[in-house]
Amino acid sequence: MTSPQEELLPGTRRALLHRIAVAQSEGRAPSLTAAVVRGGRVVWHGSRSSVDGQLPDQDVQYRIGSITKTFTAVLVLRLRDEGLLDLGDPLEKHLPGTGAGEATIAGLLAHTAGLAAESPAPWWERTPGALRPELADVLGEQPLRHPVGRRHHYSNPGYTLLGALVEEVRGAPWEDVLRREVLDPLGLDRTSARPRAPHAGGWAVHPWADVMLPEPAEDLGRMAPAGQLWSTTGDLARFAVFLTHGDDRVLSAESVREMRVPAAPAETADVADRVTYGLGLQLQHRDGRTLVGHSGSLPGFLANLTIGVEDDVAAVVLANCTSGPYPSLVGGDLIRIVAEAEPRIPEPWRPLRQVDASLLELAGPWYWGTNAFALRVTADGGVSLGPLAGGGRRSRFRSNGDGTWYGLEGYYAGELLRAERRTDGTVSHLDLGSFVFTREPYDAAAPVPGGVDPEGWRGIG
Structure with missing residues (x-):
């Protein structure tokens, strides 16, 4: 992936550099490195360091903590797409x-x-994984804290179970499956379970003095699928492109889109920040845009990958x-800076090469009761319906x-839209999840539920 710095305007590049410089200085980070991706490739990379002349580049590894969970989620979605399991299956069925x-x-x-x-004490992030050799050691005597399925409660042991599920179904270690099925196909050669030079060392900075202590870099053992990986800005930039557009060698665009759909309610404490969770991805509404990705932390390291899908x-x-x-705030700001300074230029409008006449017949205004809607034919051969x-x-x-359409979002997600025709082939009405849409408000010639008053529309007598 090339890094043509000139693709961003000088003012934008300076604003990006200023943002990470403030983050490194005020956050007192020994080093901080960042990359921005637009249109499928890196368009900016910047670093700040406390050591003169030692600026980390896109090839230097940092530990990425819980961003590992997104990689594990991709492996699970692959199993689903291959028909080896269903997301609604209880874990007991397979493990x-x-x-x-x-x-x-x-x-x-x-x-x-x-x-x-978390797993039972001692603190798993600063102790060897060998202390927890079995799943029972990770889960403890009382694994559950809440009724199953009732609330969102972030769980590191939960992703340990997903890693064990991958190993059980594939018959191979999680790390090997990850390398074979995700890292190698996507060209993520600098992402690994253990650090490979060049890599940064992890530090703890004293909260009240400008001094530091080295942090241990433990092998997490069973907990690896929740937070083990090391990676670089270059590799995570490639991974961000994959999470935006998909890659049929790993997961289709439809499946990565599914990962970005909210799958858990926001906790009360998160409502103000509008934070929810999908399938292995965090979702947040900020600055008028939806951001998806994941944050990560382990002793000595902080990481964030954030995607503004609409802005690409x-x-x-x-x-x-x-x-x-606070890399999650920095990442969101970097996206905002680029999106606001250099708004995405849309592709040129082009007419469709061909369109089914029976589909074109449905385009235009429709009424649900007295509410006016418009049905439009979209460039991908589908339709949109809205007020x-x-x-x-x-x-x-x-x-x-087959003449029907499947709802992709909002209230009508998963609902079926179909055109009901009369015996002569003309369209009578649209049926959408039992709602009847007609060409005229309460069209007396259509089967409007409850019927239409035979005296028709009238004023006040």
Whole structure:
């Protein structure tokens, strides 16, 4: 992936550099490195360091902590796409005897399985994984803290179970499966379970003095699928492109889009920040845009990968300190800077090469009762339906190839839209999840539920 710095305007590049310089200085990070991706490639990379002349480049590894969970989620979605499991399956069906078998695979991915946030003491991030050789050592005597499926409760042991599930179904270690099925196909050669030079050392910075202590870099053992990986801004930039557009060698665009759909309710404390969780991805609404990705932390390291899907801009931020610069805020700011300074230029409008006459017949205004809607034919052969004015229910629909369409978003996600025709072939009305849409408000010639008053429209007598 090339890095043509000139693709961003000088003012934008300076604003990006200023943002990470403030983060490194005020956060007192020994080093901080960042990259911005636009249109599928790196368009900016910047670093700041406390050591003169030693600026980390895109090839220097940092530990990325819980961003590892997104990689594990990709492996699980691959199993689903191959038909080897269903996300609604209880864990017990594929990995019996854990004591948490009633949790579903989807619940584990979205942290709604009710599991504890951490494994039993001692603190797993600063102690060898050899202290927890079995799943029982990770889960403890009481794995569940909440009723299964009732609330979002972030769980590191939950992703340990997902890693064990991958190993059980594939018959190979999690690390080997990850390398074979994700890292190698995507060209992530500088992402690994153990550090490979050049890599940063992890530091703890004293909260009240400008002095530091080295942090241990433990092998997490069973907990590896929750936070083991090391990576670089270059590799995570490639991974961000994959999470935006998909790659059929790993996961389709449709499956990575599914990962970005909210799958867990926001906790009360998160409502103000509008933070939710998908399938292995964190979601946040900030500065008027939806951001998806994941943060990560382990003693000595902070990491964040953030994607603004609508803007087609992503940011990666890595630092080698236990606390300080808040990479998730920095990543969101980097996206905002680029998106606002250099708004995405849309592709030229082009007419469709061909369109089915029966589909074109449906385009135009429709009425649900007295509410006016417009149905439009989209460039991908589907349709969109939404209010002609103001807010209200709207959705895009994907063609099923049989004259029906499947709702992709919003209130109508998963609902079926179809055109009902009369015996002479003309369109009578649209049926959408039992709602009748007609060409005229309460069209007396259509089967409007409850019927239409035979005296028709009238004023006040």
